[in-house]
Amino acid sequence: MTSSEFNNFLKSISSQPLPVLDSSIPKSKYVAINLSESNTDILSVDTSSSSSFSKFINHYLETHNAQVAFGGYLEKRNIYQRSSHFNEETSEERNIHLGLDLWCEAQTPIFAPLNGIVHSFKNNNNYGDYGPTIILEHSVLNTTFYTLYGHLSLNSIANIKVGQKFKSGEEIATLGDTSVNGDYPPHLHFQIIKDLQGNFGDYPGVCSGSDLAFYSKNCPNPQILLGL
Secondary structure, three states: OOHHHHHHHHHHHOOOOOOOOOOOOOHHHEEEOOOOOOOHHHHOOOOOOHHHHHHHHHHHHHHOOOOEEEEOOOOEOOHHHHOHHHHOOOOOOOOEEOOEEEEOOOOOEEEOOOOEEEEEEEEEOOOOOOEEEEEEEEEEOOEEEEEEEEOEOHHHHOOOOOOOEEOOOOEEEEEOOOOOOOOOOOEEEEEEEOOOOOOOOOOOOEEOHHHHHHHHHHOOOOHHHHOO
């Protein structure tokens, strides 16, 4: 299946948006946020400090009378310079974000957008990494793909098992705080993955420019499912 065919397949799954947060949160309480290098406001924030970064996010939410700030797919961001984790294995900077971020309060419940099973989970506890992470495997109309949930609470992976089933709309996790989520303001990193490439409990959420062509095809825009 080509990337175009896969995108069309994802669009065909549901005529309605498939939420990963509480469906009772109205769309009026969601606001788009730009954390790319083109946003001069973020340049004045010390993003190496989760306290300073959190104040920026919280102020943005308050200013827009919102509960959730979302965005980030294929954004080129400077914030990853805070951590050597993104550049340990390559001479080219990894700074292009491959998922969609939903910035909201710690302990916010996370829900399965589709029926699925737990493919894998892991605490990716490098500084600046996902922290607790769950990957669900979905099989729809004989097509298998995956969704990744990063920056979760430790409790989210304490009692789950590989192969555990979740139904669409069932709570799968809660968001972690800065002490466990890679030292970020609380948020969900949500990513669709066509081919996991043998990964277990982890998959790149940020890539370099030279790898963008591959990853943008293997990880389509989560908005296709979420419709925010």
